[in-house]
Amino acid sequence: MAAPAKGEQMHDLNCLTIKELEQHAAVRMDKQTRDYYNEGADSGSTLLENIQAYAKYRIRPRVLRDISRIDTSVSIFGFRSSVPLGIAPTAMQCLAHPDGEIATARACKKAGMVMGLSSFATSTLEDVAEAIGSTPHVLQLYLFEEREHSRKLIARAKKAGYKAVFLTVDTPMLGRRNLEIRNQFKLPKPYKIANFTEDPSSDAAATVMDGSSSAKSDEHKTESAPGYHDGENRTPPRGPITFHTHAANPTLCWDRDIEWLKKECAPEMQVWVKGIATAEDALLAVQHGVDGIVVSNHGGRQLNGALATLDALPEVVAAVRGKIPVHVDGGIRHGTDVFKALALGADFCWIGRPVLWGLAYKGQEGVELCLRLFSDEIKLCMGLAGTTKVEDITKDYLVKVDRSGFVSRL
Numbered sequence: 001m002a003a004p005a006k007g008e009q010m011h012d013l014n015c016l017t018i019k020e021l022e023q024h025a026a027v028r029m030d031k032q033t034r035d036y037y038n039e040g041a042d043s044g045s046t047l048l049e050n051i052q053a054y055a056k057y058r059i060r061p062r063v064l065r066d067i068s069r070i071d072t073s074v075s076i077f078g079f080r081s082s083v084p085l086g087i088a089p090t091a092m093q094c095l096a097h098p099d100g101e102i103a104t105a106r107a108c109k110k111a112g113m114v115m116g117l118s119s120f121a122t123s124t125l126e127d128v129a130e131a132i133g134s135t136p137h138v139l140q141l142y143l144f145e146e147r148e149h150s151r152k153l154i155a156r157a158k159k160a161g162y163k164a165v166f167l168t169v170d171t172p173m174l175g176r177r178n179l180e181i182r183n184q185f186k187l188p189k190p191y192k193i194a195n196f197t198e199d200p201s202s203d204a205a206a207t208v209m210d211g212s213s214s215a216k217s218d219e220h221k222t223e224s225a226p227g228y229h230d231g232e233n234r235t236p237p238r239g240p241i242t243f244h245t246h247a248a249n250p251t252l253c254w255d256r257d258i259e260w261l262k263k264e265c266a267p268e269m270q271v272w273v274k275g276i277a278t279a280e281d282a283l284l285a286v287q288h289g290v291d292g293i294v295v296s297n298h299g300g301r302q303l304n305g306a307l308a309t310l311d312a313l314p315e316v317v318a319a320v321r322g323k324i325p326v327h328v329d330g331g332i333r334h335g336t337d338v339f340k341a342l343a344l345g346a347d348f349c350w351i352g353r354p355v356l357w358g359l360a361y362k363g364q365e366g367v368e369l370c371l372r373l374f375s376d377e378i379k380l381c382m383g384l385a386g387t388t389k390v391e392d393i394t395k396d397y398l399v400k401v402d403r404s405g406f407v408s409r410l
Ligand SMILES: Cc1cc2nc3c(=O)[nH]c(=O)nc-3n(C[C@H](O)[C@H](O)[C@H](O)COP(=O)(O)O)c2cc1C
Pocket: 036, 037, 038, 050, 088, 089, 090, 091, 118, 119, 120, 140, 168, 274, 296, 297, 298, 299, 300, 301, 329, 330, 331, 332, 350, 351, 352, 353, 354
């Protein structure tokens, strides 16, 4: 770190951009981890387009507006987040750094930014809640056919003070991730999928990701079978890559599952859906009384060929018409991307991989750096575009540039 001169902020001269953070992380992660974190489904075109979509928009800066006081903060879950950006849930953060999700939580607390915790975290949700303190945190949920595990997880999250459950809805089957398959991905010891057992220190939390089964995981499967929502006693389907001892849930549907989840979460926790990409589903989300939507395609890890999230955002915003908040994630790599997403109607943005790269670079310090880079860029972008409040960021600040270079107002 370079010592800051008076009035200047601290810079890490080796890492001044998220691109550089990605490069530092790449050489620090083992191949299995790097591939697991960085790849998209199939050819990876949606992963790429999530990023490229931001370049289709350019900012129309306004000048002579006295931008000496810029307020980048926004309200979320009754809290003033320092920036309109949160940390998306990503699985198995201990692969990047032994402190994993705890380091992320501490960095979020320091930055005053909301954190999403994956169902497949390598730290317990209680430990993460303790590390982040009063800064809001939400639990991402994979709702399995077998209900007992989800029920217990929700009860624990309530008790630990989580503000919301983000139900991931873009994963009724796991996307095809070829590097993960080729590497025969396995969570190395001593790491565990920490919230899959009541005693997180027990061996039952060890995970097998390649579809091969251990005696322990088979035991777990058989025990949980009576918890199926239709009362049937059956074995979850297993693909080449499974979710721990539980398979993805292909039966997930609006009527039964959203109702069930809302009842389980009430009154303490809100229910959001993460993985909406169309106006039709956004309307269904409103009709089913969810508290918010995250426009997401899982960072391009699920349906390859799906629309980039920035391109899906306008139709979702138009359909929702302000009835519930609309957030977006996918491909956000710079503060100007956050500005553009807000200008297109998002209320808030989330980042996934950049935080994993921060963790891999320097643990908590690396995540702090990642969050600081984004925060500085958001502030600079707002000031140079002539805005001093997040609410001021509207589509008037953007133009769209098509493939032939033709520029149009929105
Ligand atoms: C390694 C990795 C693991 C992820 N794990 C989860 C998860 O457990 N649950 C979930 O809903 N989304 C998961 N996601 C998706 C993120 O929440 C988020 O939607 C995505 O990363 C945003 O795109 P970005 O990485 O381009 O910022 C994961 C993403 C990555 C890269």
